[in-house]
Amino acid sequence: MLTILIISLAIATAAGAVWASASIHSPFYLRSLCRRSEAGAVVALTFDDGPDPVRTLELLEVLARHDVKATFFLTGKQVAANPELVRRIVVEGHVVGNHTYSHSGRFPLLNLRNTVRELDDASRAIEEATALRPRLFRPPFGVTNPTIARAVKELRLLPIGWSIRSFDTVSRTPRAKVLARMMRRLHAGAVILLHDRCPGSAALTEALLGELRRRGIRTTTIDKLFNVKAYED
Ligand SMILES: [Zn+2]
Numbered sequence: 001m002l003t004i005l006i007i008s009l010a011i012a013t014a015a016g017a018v019w020a021s022a023s024i025h026s027p028f029y030l031r032s033l034c035r036r037s038e039a040g041a042v043v044a045l046t047f048d049d050g051p052d053p054v055r056t057l058e059l060l061e062v063l064a065r066h067d068v069k070a071t072f073f074l075t076g077k078q079v080a081a082n083p084e085l086v087r088r089i090v091v092e093g094h095v096v097g098n099h100t101y102s103h104s105g106r107f108p109l110l111n112l113r114n115t116v117r118e119l120d121d122a123s124r125a126i127e128e129a130t131a132l133r134p135r136l137f138r139p140p141f142g143v144t145n146p147t148i149a150r151a152v153k154e155l156r157l158l159p160i161g162w163s164i165r166s167f168d169t170v171s172r173t174p175r176a177k178v179l180a181r182m183m184r185r186l187h188a189g190a191v192i193l194l195h196d197r198c199p200g201s202a203a204l205t206e207a208l209l210g211e212l213r214r215r216g217i218r219t220t221t222i223d224k225l226f227n228v229k230a231y232e233d
Helices: 002-019 055-065 076-081 083-091 112-130 146-154 175-185 201-214 222-226
Strands: 042-048 071-074 095-098 191-195 218-220
Touching (some): 042 222, 071 076, 076 083, 076 112, 083 095, 083 112, 095 112
Parallel strands (some): 042 191
């Protein structure tokens, strides 16, 4: 009986959390920058969940070969494990932002104190590695709620969403299909969501950059697209 009660309570809590949260595209709790159509023939490539010691390195080589600068939303735990790689990302002219410390599925369920800690720990890890304190923040899973909104305000972070999701994390989908899907959704000033932890991320980016060049579309970083500061002074 007690078990049933606990399970029902857990379900009710989870349902409440879902009810009380909003997607990154909804300005209900938190206004996020998701696109800038007036920017013209330019898009911003963003890579979440890294850095990954193998895949991010492969990706950096592709970006360097194409002379493209991107924006990386890093998790603090990956930064702490790979500080040298984070420095390389910055030295090569890319921009880094906050994607929480542990990227836990429970992040939207945390109280204010723990939410602030997740965000602050990630910013601190990036600052320790690069001497730069990030302002850009991408919520994991694109979920926002009043607690996240308060924490973001407290830490003066700038929430960044996306307008094109690549679905590159679904490993069964063939690369050509992932690419075709992104191309169908392409628009001026788009923010494209990719993941540098995924196998094949470098190859997908290579194909994407080729396709963008054929169409005469430039790439830029998030701070330049929205004309905002990527780091605190
Ligand atoms: Zn993520």
